[in-house]
Amino acid sequence: MKKPFLTVYLTPELLDRLVAQAKRRGVPKSTVAEAAIASFLTPDAAQQQEAALGRRLDRLNRHADRLERDLEIAVEMLALFARTWMAATPSLPDAAQAAARARGRDRYERFVENLGRRLASGRSFTRELAFELEAAARDAPADSFDKEDEGKAPAGPGP
Numbered sequence: 001m002k003k004p005f006l007t008v009y010l011t012p013e014l015l016d017r018l019v020a021q022a023k024r025r026g027v028p029k030s031t032v033a034e035a036a037i038a039s040f041l042t043p044d045a046a047q048q049q050e051a052a053l054g055r056r057l058d059r060l061n062r063h064a065d066r067l068e069r070d071l072e073i074a075v076e077m078l079a080l081f082a083r084t085w086m087a088a089t090p091s092l093p094d095a096a097q098a099a100a101r102a103r104g105r106d107r108y109e110r111f112v113e114n115l116g117r118r119l120a121s122g123r124s125f126t127r128e129l130a131f132e133l134e135a136a137a138r139d140a141p142a143d144s145f146d147k148e149d150e151g152k153a154p155a156g157p158g159p
Contacts, residue, residue: 008033 010018022029043051092100118125 018029018032022032025032
């Protein structure tokens with residue numbers, strides 16, 4: 001196969017280096033020039049590694065951004081729940097405070113134990129919720145969720 005012809009202009013110093021390299025290897029100057037051009041145009045291992053690292057860093061940045069967004073949503077949700085709970089829950093009379101504190105301590109201890117069991121088992125409320133929502137969406141007609149809410153006032157804060 002005949003290769004296309006290319007004319008290039010080189011500085012005298014570069015031409016001397018090209019001629020010396022061709023003589024040292026015992027090959028034509030065009031072979032050395034072709035190899036040099038191919039090497040220049042082909043990314044080396046370091047460039048490929050740098051590109052892969054850049055792609056990995058981009059992926060990690062996107063993941064960190066999603067985590068930051070999810071955490072912000074969770075914090076806002078918790079703050080909104082706490083504000084709504086405090087606004088809707090009446091204060092207890094002084095006589096009932098001690099019993100309520102004791103009950104609260106017991107409930108908190110059970111909560112922490114339950115949380116520890118869930119974390120140890122690898123169960124996740126968000127995954128369970130996602131599965132439940134997917135199942136509900138599969139089982140319900142496409143427009144049933146919209147029809148259930150038509151004409152209803154938004155629900156007030158719960159206990």
